[in-house]
Amino acid sequence: MNSTTKVLLPLFLCFLPLFMISNSLLQAQDVISKKYATTISAGTNGIGGDFTLLISERLNTRIGFHGFNYTLNGTIEDSPDIEYDGNLSISSFSLLVDYYPFKKIIGLTAGLYLHSTSIGANAFPIETYEVGGKIFEVEELGSLAAKLNYSSNLMPYAGLVFSNPVASGIPLKLHMQLGILYSKAPNFEMSGTGMIAPTADNQVDLQEGLDEFNFLPVMKIGFSYRFGSRKSSE
Numbered sequence: 001m002n003s004t005t006k007v008l009l010p011l012f013l014c015f016l017p018l019f020m021i022s023n024s025l026l027q028a029q030d031v032i033s034k035k036y037a038t039t040i041s042a043g044t045n046g047i048g049g050d051f052t053l054l055i056s057e058r059l060n061t062r063i064g065f066h067g068f069n070y071t072l073n074g075t076i077e078d079s080p081d082i083e084y085d086g087n088l089s090i091s092s093f094s095l096l097v098d099y100y101p102f103k104k105i106i107g108l109t110a111g112l113y114l115h116s117t118s119i120g121a122n123a124f125p126i127e128t129y130e131v132g133g134k135i136f137e138v139e140e141l142g143s144l145a146a147k148l149n150y151s152s153n154l155m156p157y158a159g160l161v162f163s164n165p166v167a168s169g170i171p172l173k174l175h176m177q178l179g180i181l182y183s184k185a186p187n188f189e190m191s192g193t194g195m196i197a198p199t200a201d202n203q204v205d206l207q208e209g210l211d212e213f214n215f216l217p218v219m220k221i222g223f224s225y226r227f228g229s230r231k232s233s234e
Contacts, residue, residue: 037165041222104167142194
């Protein structure tokens with residue numbers, strides 16, 4: 001063994017593990033980039049995104065989260081003036097499977113949503129009210145509160161998905177989803193105080209009307225992006 005070999009051999013042995021690790025990481029990155037896609041979208045269950053994993057040429061699994069929160073308040077100019085505030089809160093986590101009979105154009109989707117929708121509102125007069133010469137103070141007039149939510153947040157889902165995020169072709173695609181959640185009827189609660197309290201008696205009639213609505217529509221539109229390219233037998 002000459003002097004050059006004696007110098008190069010230890011260096012080679014030192015760098016060999018690093019080379020093997022680097023090569024493995026590059027291969028792993030290549031595999032991952034060929035199988036994953038992300039989607040950003042907005043719709044009836046809020047704003048958010050999905051992470052899609054390729055299972056086979058016709059089958060993907062997808063997880064996502066969407067949410068939305070909106071608060072509204074103001075004053076209704078009447079006699080008396082009424083101040084109100086309301087809040088809409090949506091939180092929606094999904095675990096879905098997409099099946100593409102034709103590999104990439106239109107897919108059938110089924111899965112579960114952990115979906116929460118909560119709507120709350122309050123109204124109360126902010127000035128006195130006069131009737132027949134008698135003045136009623138704000139405290140006597142009272143206030144009204146209403147709330148709507150669902151008893152169970154775990155909801156089965158079925159629908160259609162348009163475009164396959166991990167299919168071959170251009171990496172950036174328009175993504176659309178249309179389907180329904182089996183939510184069961186929402187629960188509606190209304191309460192009141194003071195002279196306004198009898199208005200809360202309408203809760204029963206309103207609840208009966210809502211009992212007919214056992215499904216929630218899901219409509220989303222956005223863009224998906226596939227990382228890298230994917231070989232396909234298409």
